[in-house]
Amino acid sequence: MTKILITGATGQIGSELTLVLREKYGGENVVAAGHKKSPNPRLVDTGPFVTLDVTDRAQLERTVREHRITEIYHLAAILSATGEQNPDLAWRVNMEGLYNVLEVARQTGVRRIFWPSSIAVFGPKTPRDNTPQDTILSPTTMYGITKVAGELLCEYYHRRYGLDVRGLRFPGIISSETPPGGGTTDYAVEIFYAAVRGEPYTCFVRPDTVLPMMYMPDCLKATLRLMEADPARLRYRIYNVTGMSFSAEELAREIQKRVPGFRVQYKPDFRQHIADSWPRTIDDSAAREDWGWKPDYDLPKMVEAMLVALQKRKERGEL
Ligand code: AKB
Numbered sequence: 001m002t003k004i005l006i007t008g009a010t011g012q013i014g015s016e017l018t019l020v021l022r023e024k025y026g027g028e029n030v031v032a033a034g035h036k037k038s039p040n041p042r043l044v045d046t047g048p049f050v051t052l053d054v055t056d057r058a059q060l061e062r063t064v065r066e067h068r069i070t071e072i073y074h075l076a077a078i079l080s081a082t083g084e085q086n087p088d089l090a091w092r093v094n095m096e097g098l099y100n101v102l103e104v105a106r107q108t109g110v111r112r113i114f115w116p117s118s119i120a121v122f123g124p125k126t127p128r129d130n131t132p133q134d135t136i137l138s139p140t141t142m143y144g145i146t147k148v149a150g151e152l153l154c155e156y157y158h159r160r161y162g163l164d165v166r167g168l169r170f171p172g173i174i175s176s177e178t179p180p181g182g183g184t185t186d187y188a189v190e191i192f193y194a195a196v197r198g199e200p201y202t203c204f205v206r207p208d209t210v211l212p213m214m215y216m217p218d219c220l221k222a223t224l225r226l227m228e229a230d231p232a233r234l235r236y237r238i239y240n241v242t243g244m245s246f247s248a249e250e251l252a253r254e255i256q257k258r259v260p261g262f263r264v265q266y267k268p269d270f271r272q273h274i275a276d277s278w279p280r281t282i283d284d285s286a287a288r289e290d291w292g293w294k295p296d297y298d299l300p301k302m303v304e305a306m307l308v309a310l311q312k313r314k315e316r317g318e319l
Helices: 014-025 041-045 057-066 080-085 087-108 142-161 187-197 216-228 248-258 270-276 285-291 299-315
Strands: 004-007 030-034 049-051 071-074 112-118 164-170 172-174 201-203 210-215 238-240 244-247 264-266
Touching: 004 014, 014 030, 014 041, 014 071, 014 216, 057 087, 071 087, 080 087, 080 142, 080 270, 087 112, 087 142, 112 142, 112 216, 142 164, 142 238, 164 216, 172 187, 172 216, 187 201, 187 248, 187 299, 201 248, 210 216, 210 299, 216 285, 238 285, 244 248, 244 299, 248 299
Parallel strands: 004 030, 004 071, 030 049, 071 112, 112 164, 164 238, 172 210, 201 264
Antiparallel strands: 210 244
16 A cells, blocks of 8 residues: 655645645545645645644654655755755755655655755766766755755665665756746746736846756656656666756747747846756766656747646636
8 A cells, every 4th residue: 555745745846746646546645745834725625734844853753654654755845046045944954854754764664765856966067968877966056965965865775774765856847836936947937927927027047048957747757757667677766857958048039939029138146156057958868768768848848838837827817
């Protein structure tokens, strides 16, 4: 019997992954946990919701034991930009949170863990084009440091305790339901909200900034595929994955083809420095070879789908 706990369930990925896992395993078997007291009603209506602070190990252990959890999708995290503004918070939530999850899993017999890593594990010394799976991990942000340490910790728990921990180095995730909070790649989501609201957008990175990105349906597909993969085929615990790469200006142009008159100006801020330390494109051939990874969305297809989805939300009065 699979009983899942999702931490960070109210966040950008968690809010959608919870619903997909509830479809697959049944609503009552997927416990959504978030630190907010009043989450999106769909999270509460489709299955159990608990408030949880992942830095509180006793509370986490109680939740896992009470619900007889067998798998944890640990998504609660502080992202890169917020992490630079509050490095102490990023360390506590990202490091202590992961350590608590791994320890509680080991002690209570949880069988499997999913944990998102990030392209933030790479840094200025890493090759920026077609960034390999095995390469220099020398990030310059606190977020990136917690992701590198987190990867090592996951590998340690797998090697030492046999815990089946799996993860993905996510690029920027683009989605239409819950906005991301505090990331460097957030401009690639914010720009769509401005376009659909009929407002101009001020982008916080230079027009020539190229970063790897992925549309949410591909993010959910990659997560499920990796978790379903035959363990004997996994050469790595944490895999590079990507969907597409584009510059901020290319994204704006693609939106302007469908929203004529949409205006974008560029005012780079401290997040430019973070973006400049990350890869432009990612080599995800290990994921393709080991568990059949292949994205469905490229830039034009993603832009079309995002505009349609946000337009519908606007018509429902949600934007
Ligand atoms: C961020 O920008 O911090 C995240 C990430 C790439 O991990 N979206």
